[in-house]
Amino acid sequence: MTTTRRAQGARTPYAALLRGINVGGKRVPMAELRTLLTGLGHQDVRTHLQSGNAVFTSDRHDEDALAAELAEALERHFGFPVDCLVRDHAYLAAVAEACPFPAAELEGRQLHATFFSGPVTPERFATLDQQAYLPEEFRLGDRVLYLYAPDGVGRSDLAAALSRPGLVRPLVATSRNWNTVTRLVEMTRD
Structure with missing residues (x-):
């Protein structure tokens, strides 16, 4: 909390x-x-x-x-x-600031943030062979997972693997593309 x-x-x-x-x-x-x-x-x-x-x-x-x-x-x-x-x-501002990917150089559809209801640790995703999904990548932050999917999330094999219920439950998780993340930062700043 x-x-x-x-x-x-x-x-x-x-x-x-x-x-x-x-x-x-x-x-x-x-x-x-x-x-x-x-x-x-x-x-x-x-x-x-x-x-x-x-x-x-x-x-x-x-x-x-x-x-x-x-x-x-x-x-x-x-x-x-x-x-x-x-x-x-x-x-939200801290999530945007801590993005491990070059957000300013990417299209909004290439970068996503999955927000979790609680902390996420690398152990939760240890069964995923990240090398098998390259050039797609993910990194973890404070109750957030950053996903780089160069062809968009709709074509992302890594996004599909990350959304398996066994990796997420019992946490609540919901994803937003980077355009939405930055817009929510702006809207909550006003």
Whole structure:
């Protein structure tokens, strides 16, 4: 769990990352997501794209509690479970800053970040022979996996291998391309 210490009453900017929506029948209209977040008492609510990215401010500072509350509200409202992660601006900015790949030289579709609900260690991925997937590569950070896929994630054998349930569970994981990561950093900075 990550919490940010702020002055009493200060509002923290967050990004909510919803996993697996608006594909495979799990429809979550962004207008309804904004209404739901506002109904939970959050302010400055905005969404980005149609793939489950929202930003908001809150005077509450527990990311895990915010994510659990949002997941519960989504299931109540839509009738199906939605895994959620909530990350503050400082964390997102640190993820962007710590990128081990030359993000400025790559297209957004070539670089992805998979966010996890908890720490990930190299041991979790020890069964993968990284050399077999070159030139694709991945590196680990603070609750994030950076994936370089030069032909895009849709054609990435490494992305498919990394998404196997045995490597991810019991953690919640959700991926975003680098364009979305940098946009969420910008949106939570405002």
